[in-house]
Amino acid sequence: MSFSRSLKEKAIKVWEDGYNHPFVQELGAGTLDKEKFKFYLLQDYLYLLEYAKVFAMAMVKADDEKMLSNLSSITKSIFVDEMEVHRIYMKEFGITEDEVANVKASLFNRTYTANMLATAQKGDLAETLATVFPCAWTYCDYGKRLKEQYKNNLEDNFYKSWIETYAGYEFEESFEWFYDAIDELVKNKTDKEKRKIEEIFISSVEFEYMFWEMAYNKEMSYKK
Ligand SMILES: Cc1ncc(C[n+]2csc(CCO)c2C)c(N)n1
Helix, strand or coil: HHHHHHHHHHHHHHHHHHHHHHHHHHHCCCCCCCCHHHHHHHHHHCCCHHHHHHHHHHHHHHCHHHHHHHHHHHHHHHHHHHHHHHHHHHHHHCCCCHHHCCCCHHHHHHHHHHHHHHHHCCCCCHHHHHHHHHHHHHHHHHHHHHHHCCCCHCCCCHHHHHHHHHHHHHHHCCCCCCHHHHHHHHHCCCHHHHHHHHHHHHHHHHHHHHHHHHCCCCCCCCCC
């Protein structure tokens, strides 16, 4: 198995814990408290703005046209496809633009995005891709699994649009290039450098777990 594809196995415990997190499972079953989802949605909106900046930093480190074009496509899809899900649910909840503009990023949200930005600032392109990779890969994996596991009541599930976005073929296709790109970038790296990339990847899977946890508990800071 290639280096990039084996990264998931390196983080398998927290990866599976993430899938089994009550936020994810209740979302799949359609039983998730809407207030928890609303909290997630608003925090995720702010998260995505910072996430897009990590791609901007990746672009500065890239040289070949294909890489630059792939990075810019993802950035565009964050604002078009990814945020479309947010717009659908925000409308459903009657959240106004004013309300969105006044939301503050939670302490953990700031921690997660600051970590990604710091990794991108200090590291090279391979490290930068490793820090954002779990965001796409876990969502794709969880989305597909939820769609299959809860297929019998998907039609009545309030979270159907969310599940279908991430379970979709188009979404999976949008980041397929990541695997080969990472494998190419690590070709001449030492074992020590590769271990560092694995650590960065694992950290982001852990941060993803904690994002579900934060949303499930509607945690703004060190106290609820
Ligand atoms: C906390 C959090 N983590 C991951 C995603 C998923 N995600 C973010 S941008 C993007 C598009 C391409 O990478 C995807 C799938 C999210 N929405 N929120």
